[in-house]
Amino acid sequence: MTESDPDLLIDFRDVAVIRGGKTLVGPLSWQVELDERWVIIGPNGAGKTTLIRLAGAEIHPTSGTAFVLNEKLGRVEIRELSTRIGVSSPSLVDRVPPEEIVSDVVISAGYAVLGRWRESYDAMDRAQAVESLESMGAEHLADRRFGTLSEGERKRVVISRALMTDPELLLLDEPAAGLDLGGREELVDRLARLAADPDAPAIVLITHHVEEIPEGFTHALILSEGGVVAQGLLEEVLTSENLTAAFRQQIVLDKVDGRYFARRRRRAGGHRRAAGGN
Numbered sequence: 466m467t468e469s470d471p472d473l474l475i476d477f478r479d480v481a482v483i484r485g486g487k488t489l490v491g492p493l494s495w496q497v498e499l500d501e502r503w504v505i506i507g508p509n510g511a512g513k514t515t516l517i518r519l520a521g522a523e524i525h526p527t528s529g530t531a532f533v534l535n536e537k538l539g540r541v542e543i544r545e546l547s548t549r550i551g552v553s554s555p556s557l558v559d560r561v562p563p564e565e566i567v568s569d570v571v572i573s574a575g576y577a578v579l580g581r582w583r584e585s586y587d588a589m590d591r592a593q594a595v596e597s598l599e600s601m602g603a604e605h606l607a608d609r610r611f612g613t614l615s616e617g618e619r620k621r622v623v624i625s626r627a628l629m630t631d632p633e634l635l636l637l638d639e640p641a642a643g644l645d646l647g648g649r650e651e652l653v654d655r656l657a658r659l660a661a662d663p664d665a666p667a668i669v670l671i672t673h674h675v676e677e678i679p680e681g682f683t684h685a686l687i688l689s690e691g692g693v694v695a696q697g698l699l700e701e702v703l704t705s706e707n708l709t710a711a712f713r714q715q716i717v718l719d720k721v722d723g724r725y726f727a728r729r730r731r732r733a734g735g736h737r738r739a740a741g742g743n
């Protein structure tokens with residue numbers, strides 16, 4: 466089949482990315498449908514960012530066939546897709562000029578530029594920017610300079626920017642990285658609300674930590690060393706066994722109130738030895 470199914474926002478078939486003879490990710494096949502909320506989880510260097518950059522049409526596969534929003538990568542101009550895909554990544558947070566006003570950071574996404582670009586935006590743009598900030602609980606920050614915000618506030622503003630164009634696909638690369646407990650919980654709560662919104666785009670979120678998976682996420686892809694350990698429904702895929710295989714440590718997984726918590730299994734007798742000293 467040379468065309469993609471219209472219900473699939475991401476349709477990767479035997480896709481691999483190779484650089485300098487090293488396989489960064491793949492070969493793997495992965496499909497994301499409308500309304501799905503995916504988490505990609507795996508250890509450092511597993512290939513998560515490479516995979517999400519493919520999904521964001523930032524890079525092309527070295528082998529295999531990749532469709533994003535029904536466009537075949539390599540055949541479509543990347544900028545044609547840019548307003549249809551919302552992206553939040555640590556590198557984007559770093560690239561926002563500190564003197565930029567928050568509302569301009571958000572509104573300029575509509576023109577695929579970073580920071581203020583036009584002298585004036587129309588009322589619809591302004592209203593959409595306010596709505597995007599509201600969805601992340603960040604409307605009170607609209608007039609602040611980006612450089613004066615806390616790390617958590619910056620992350621919420623950049624996600625608001627990603628939502629500005631009403632994208633079909635929202636890609637979040639480690640949105641909770643570097644946040645303190647309060648900032649993480651605030652963000653996870655906002656993302657859970659977004660996940661529950663039937664009008665929200667399909668979401669793909671990268672994380673190293675199961676604690677950062679918002680309620681309402683439906684699917685997971687576990688990556689390790691560029692390969693898929695497991696993928697499918699979150700409840701079936703997120704297991705102690707699969708995390709143990711991915712992180713190469715004995716992992717115990719708990720689920721409390723719709724959230725996941727993971728820790729390393731204590732070795733038998735380890736507690737007694739520690740308690741007894743030497």
Ligand SMILES: Nc1ncnc2c1ncn2[C@@H]1O[C@H](COP(=O)(O)OP(=O)(O)OP(=O)(O)O)[C@@H](O)[C@H]1O
Nearest residue numbers: 484485487489507508509510511512513514515516
């Ligand atoms: N241009 C490149 N050339 C060679 N190796 C690369 C290149 N880009 C990334 N890599 C390597 O590919 C592997 C996967 O990188 P990637 O950033 O996708 O992993 P990740 O799962 O997102 O990691 P992390 O969790 O640490 O952010 C890493 O070992 C990285 O060093």
